[in-house]
Amino acid sequence: MKRIDAINEIVSKTKATDALLVANIGIPCKELHHVCDMPNNFYMLGSMGLASSIGLGLALSRPDKKVITIDGDGSVLMNMGTLATIASVQPENYLLVIVDNRAYGSTGNQPTATSKNTDLAEVAKGAGNNEVYEVDTSETLRETLSSVDNGIIVVKAEPGNTDAPVIGMSPETIIKRFMDISAL
Numbered sequence: 085m086k087r088i089d090a091i092n093e094i095v096s097k098t099k100a101t102d103a104l105l106v107a108n109i110g111i112p113c114k115e116l117h118h119v120c121d122m123p124n125n126f127y128m129l130g131s132m133g134l135a136s137s138i139g140l141g142l143a144l145s146r147p148d149k150k151v152i153t154i155d156g157d158g159s160v161l162m163n164m165g166t167l168a169t170i171a172s173v174q175p176e177n178y179l180l181v182i183v184d185n186r187a188y189g190s191t192g193n194q195p196t197a198t199s200k201n202t203d204l205a206e207v208a209k210g211a212g213n214n215e216v217y218e219v220d221t222s223e224t225l226r227e228t229l230s231s232v233d234n235g236i237i238v239v240k241a242e243p244g245n246t247d248a249p250v251i252g253m254s255p256e257t258i259i260k261r262f263m264d265i266s267a268l
């Protein structure tokens with residue numbers, strides 16, 4: 085499976101649960117926008133590494149809402165401390181999905197440390213997270229998403245990007261739209 089397949093499954097989960105969805109910078113945002121643009125989506129246009137932290141803050145500030153973050157291996161490797169921060173609180177309404185395609189997909193698929201020896205599911209467990217899942221097919225991701233609303237899912241994926249177009253909205257429009265829907 086590729087990132088786009090994971091995004092399709094996550095979008096279905098988001099719609100079914102009316103979750104707030106944070107997507108990390110670069111092609112993940114473009115692919116999410118291409119698959120399904122909706123006000124629940126928060127597209128990050130900067131701040132590489134911080135999608136999981138923003139999602140965590142959102143989950144803590146809105147315990148009545150389900151929050152999902154789509155992150156990548158490169159971004160989590162850049163901000164690995166996020167796994168310990170999440171472990172220190174483990175909100176019941178927060179689900180972090182790390183699409184681990186073993187590459188910096190948005191900059192040309194240069195290999196990341198997960199293409200060698202680093203195992204992000206083990207890092208997440210070692211950081212103290214109690215709910216960590218690992219999947220490697222669309223079917224197992226769908227099954228896991230159907231039964232899990234919190235914790236961390238590491239999706240083992242193949243590198244590869246679609247040619248999803250650039251998001252046409254301004255940052256101001258993205259944040260205003262998202263704030264309006266997340267305030268409900």
Ligand SMILES: [Mg+2]
Pocket residue numbers: 156157158183184185186187188189
């Ligand atoms: Mg990657």
